[in-house]
Every structure is written in C-alpha cells, then in structure tokens.
Amino acid sequence: MVEKELIEECRNGDLHNFRKVVEKSTPLIFTVAFRMLGDEDAAYDIVQDTMVTVWQKLDEIKTAASYKTWVYRIAVNKCYDQLRKQKRQKEERFGEREWEIISNHLSEGGNTELENMENAMIINMLTNRLSPRQKAVFVLSELEGLDSDEIVKITGMTRSLVKANLYYARKNIGQLLKKYL
Amino acid sequence: MTKENDNYDRLVRMLRNSRPDLFRPENIENEVIKRIQSRNQSSGMFSGFIDALFGWVYIGWVRRSLIGVSVLLVAIFVYQQAFIIRQVNNISKQVVIIGSESSSVSSSALDKRLALYRLTVRLSPDREIRISESRLEELLDSYDDLQVKYKDLLRIIEEDPELKSYIENRLKEDKEYKPDI
Numbered sequence A: 001m002v003e004k005e006l007i008e009e010c011r012n013g014d015l016h017n018f019r020k021v022v023e024k025s026t027p028l029i030f031t032v033a034f035r036m037l038g039d040e041d042a043a044y045d046i047v048q049d050t051m052v053t054v055w056q057k058l059d060e061i062k063t064a065a066s067y068k069t070w071v072y073r074i075a076v077n078k079c080y081d082q083l084r085k086q087k088r089q090k091e092e093r094f095g096e097r098e099w100e101i102i103s104n105h106l107s108e109g110g111n112t113e114l115e116n117m118e119n120a121m122i123i124n125m126l127t128n129r130l131s132p133r134q135k136a137v138f139v140l141s142e143l144e145g146l147d148s149d150e151i152v153k154i155t156g157m158t159r160s161l162v163k164a165n166l167y168y169a170r171k172n173i174g175q176l177l178k179k180y181l
Numbered sequence B: 001m002t003k004e005n006d007n008y009d010r011l012v013r014m015l016r017n018s019r020p021d022l023f024r025p026e027n028i029e030n031e032v033i034k035r036i037q038s039r040n041q042s043s044g045m046f047s048g049f050i051d052a053l054f055g056w057v058y059i060g061w062v063r064r065s066l067i068g069v070s071v072l073l074v075a076i077f078v079y080q081q082a083f084i085i086r087q088v089n090n091i092s093k094q095v096v097i098i099g100s101e102s103s104s105v106s107s108s109a110l111d112k113r114l115a116l117y118r119l120t121v122r123l124s125p126d127r128e129i130r131i132s133e134s135r136l137e138e139l140l141d142s143y144d145d146l147q148v149k150y151k152d153l154l155r156i157i158e159e160d161p162e163l164k165s166y167i168e169n170r171l172k173e174d175k176e177y178k179p180d181i
Helices: A004-011 A015-037 A040-056 A064-089 A096-107 A116-127 A132-143 A148-155 A159-180 B003-017 B025-058 B060-093 B107-123 B133-149 B153-159 B161-176
Strands: none
Touching: A004 A015, A004 A064, A015 A040, A015 A064, A015 A116, A015 A132, A015 B025, A040 A064, A040 B025, A064 A132, A064 A148, A096 A116, A096 B003, A116 A132, A116 A159, A116 B003, A132 A148, A132 A159, A132 B003, A148 A159, A159 B003, B025 B060, B153 B161
C-alpha cells in the first residue's frame, strides 16, 4: 500500500512525500470511517485527524507491510471516540419510508450502487443499535472483508470477542430485517 | 436459506459494493498538510522564543568568557579552602590545655596567650603543659612588664659591638656549662 522508502522519507520530515501517503491512505480511511459513523462530514474529519496522527507517530511503524493495519487501528479508535460523542448527542429514529427504500433496493437484486446519502442512511438504520465494538467488527469483517486475524490486530480484541461481537451484530441486524422487511 | 439470511446477504453485498464516493480528495490532502505545517510552526515559535531568551549562550566569545570566569571562580574557591585548612592545621598544632578553668577572654588577653603558646611550643614542642588560668595571667603580666622594661635592650646591644661580643661570649659559656639536674 505504502512503500518503505516513502515512509522513510516522511520520517525525515519530507512533507511532499507525506502528501503521497495521504493520497494513498485517504480512500481506505474515508471508507471505514464513513461506514462506521454513517456521516460523510464526520468521516472527512476522521481522515484528517488520522493522517495528522500518522505524521506524528511515523516512528512507530515497524514495517511497510503493517502500515495498513496500523492506519486502520488509528482510524477505528478515532471512530470509537466519535461514536461515544454521537451516542450522547443523538438517538436516531427511522420510519416506514426509509425501510421502503431498502426494500426497493433488495427487490432489484441488491446490486444497486448506492449514493453516499442512501449508503449512510442504510448503515445508520442497520447499525444504530449496535455497540461501537459490534459496529467496528461488522464493518471490518462484513463490509471491508478483513479476516479475523486482521480484526484482532486492529481492534485489540481477542479472537473469541471478535467472533462474539460479529455474532451479536448479525443477530441484531437480522432481527431488524425480519421486523421491517 | 431463510428469507432473513437472504435479505442480510443481499444487503451486505449491496453495502460492500457501494464504496462511499470521496469528493475532492486533494482538499483533504491540502487540509492535512496545512494542519501539520501549522503544528510545526507553533512548535517552531516556541523554540524561537527559547532561542531569544537563551540563544546568547551559543555566541562563541560569550561561551569562552563564561568558561574562563567559571574556571577562575573555581580556582579562587580551591585556593581559599586550601588557605583556611592550612591555618586551621597551624592553630590546632598550637593548642595548650589549661585544665577546667577555661573561660572566655578579651582580645588583648588572647594576644598574650597566643604569644605564650608560641613560646611554649618553641621551647618544648612535644610536651603537654598544664597550668591554671590565674598562674597563666600572672605569667603573662610579668612577660608584658619585661617587654616594656627591656624593649630597648636589643637595640642597645646591637648598637654597641663591644657589649654584643661580651654577651655572645657569656651565652656561649652558658651553653657549654650544663649542670646535672
């Protein structure tokens, strides 16, 4: 994802090369933040915060291969903080109209490319009642397609805790689908 | 496969395929670089303030002068300590124990005592002399009287070569005559 030489240059304070690192890392961080938070603006903020932290902690990167996991971990931790704030601020409610939109998409075979607004709405509807940990495991496993070893490294949970959180996340979402669709 | 499972799989597939669109990623890059630069700048301002306060210590001739003054101060301190230790050693060699009658004395009496101590040390350096304070006062008074009465004696002897040679001869004879005591 990011080459060793590029990281070395950045460690020496080369901001020009760090711009390349930002360019390569931004899509990854934005996607995971967007999916965890269900909010485009908040996801942009997470990307910026994460990249500033990456710059400050460049010395902590052991190998270029571990960069992706390391960046994921920073971003997920920032999302946890954001989710805790959001939890205090708002409790979202969704009505019949929103579930109808989902139903229409599923009846089309589920191959629709969602726009950001719809995408955020559906994620929020499905994960609104999940805990931050369940949300993180659901996003990383089901949407990002990471294996359990990577999720263990990113979240710092044990393997069994990852499995348990994923089980409850699936169960919770399954119950919602059963109820509304 | 149940209906809920089917809906769940289709929904997850739809979300996984719909990666959120990232608009104007260059804005994020610029914002990240700007934030890093402003952080660097604020830390640079702090170090500039420190330099303004203490930067003068890096001026060559100031450093050399400070080193020179420090060495001089250390040398003066060492010399003073050595001088004090030497004086203390001299005084401790001249102590005469005068029993339990020791008491505080005036400066003129102290002068007398010092004179006597020097005299006794010269006469018998290895012996300890015990004498009461009243007897000591008496001895010192008579010593003073002698000094007053015969203060011109040495001058008269020096000025008269005949008298001088006579006294020298008498002293020589006294030295040669040592009666058994």
